[in-house]
Amino acid sequence: MNLSLRTATASRARRRALVAMLAAGVVLTGSIIGSPLEADGAAIKYPSWSDVQAAVKNQHVAQQQVAEITKLLGTLKSNAAAAEKVAAQRGEELQEAQMAYDEQESKKEQLQAQADEAERVAKASETRAGQLAAQLGRSGSSDLTSDLIAHPGQAGSLLYRLGAMSKLTEQANGIYADAVQAHNTAQGLTDQAKVAASALNDLAAKAKTALAAATAANEAAQAAVSEQSANESRLEAQLAAIRAKRILTVASYNKGVQARAKAAAAAAAKARAAAEKASGLTGVPSSSGWTKPAGGYITSGYGWRVDPYTHVRALHAGTDLGASCGSPILAAASGTVIYAGPYGGYGNFVLIDNGNNISTGYGHIVDGGIMVAVGQQVTVGQQIARVGSTGWSTGCHLHFETRVGGVATDAVPFMAARGVTL
Known part of the structure; x- marks a missing residue:
């Protein structure tokens, strides 16, 4: 067999082998991982590896x-960025709605407390006025003129009694007037508290709607990022294959992907172990099934304050723990993740429904540090995220919230009642 014939035979053999590889699925195809994003109303179409191989052989096709x-x-990248922008906006709307709800609840409680105090004062004034009225009745005859005529020798004593009764009457009238005023004040404050409570229903509905919108937007953003991640490395590898004029098989491609994934997982595990060691967290729950969510001491407590970031007076609905950057954030109790994504001034945020009308929130999570997804079941002490300084934050820390009936409450006594010291 001459050289040209051997070459032709070998060439045909290689083509047959390539066709067999393609038929067997050995050479990568352009199948899409997950749901494809829409581009100009149609699903994105990715080039297959056979397209790449053809491009390698033809310079003009290669350029195209x-x-x-x-x-x-x-x-x-554009789709992912757009989806993340929408998710951030919905998260901000959710955070604003929840903040408005928390502040309205706080104002309603203050008004009701003032109303209760005014009512207490009114009742105390009524009681005092009644006591003076009784004392006035015991001071003597109601007809002092007759007594004065009948007992002229006791005129001095009778006149003294008359003056004392006049004083008691003045005091009783004054105290009664105070009681009436206190009642009116109590009623006014009660009416204001009822108005505030009525407004809470609207704010709660808005917060619920905002949560659903933010969750949907965040899921769309995650899908876009997943789409980007799933196909970006493939497309870049295809580019490299065209430029290097070589054919990349499934085996070599997957080997590289697996190697990179393994290295990344090992690095992440090492970082988590170091962070856990530095934080001193054990994740061991108390007898009531709760645990401290992050390391560090309290740097800012629950209540009204001038926000160090916005410099505006607002309700600080959580308790800040000064944990180090990248350190673990643990689920304070077992439950179901009901939100995980951007949350306005709270930065990246996770909200867990812990059952019994209780939920816990974790804010300022580092970018890429959320380790759970909506609908996921978590156990107490499980790492759900890593500490960061996203949103309205001046340094790495965990903003930790405890909510009862959807309303933020002071986490320090809440956790103390469950055997956990923050």
């Missing part, structure tokens, strides 16, 4: 393929 892949990469 490079342009197409580069455009797809740009579309992926």
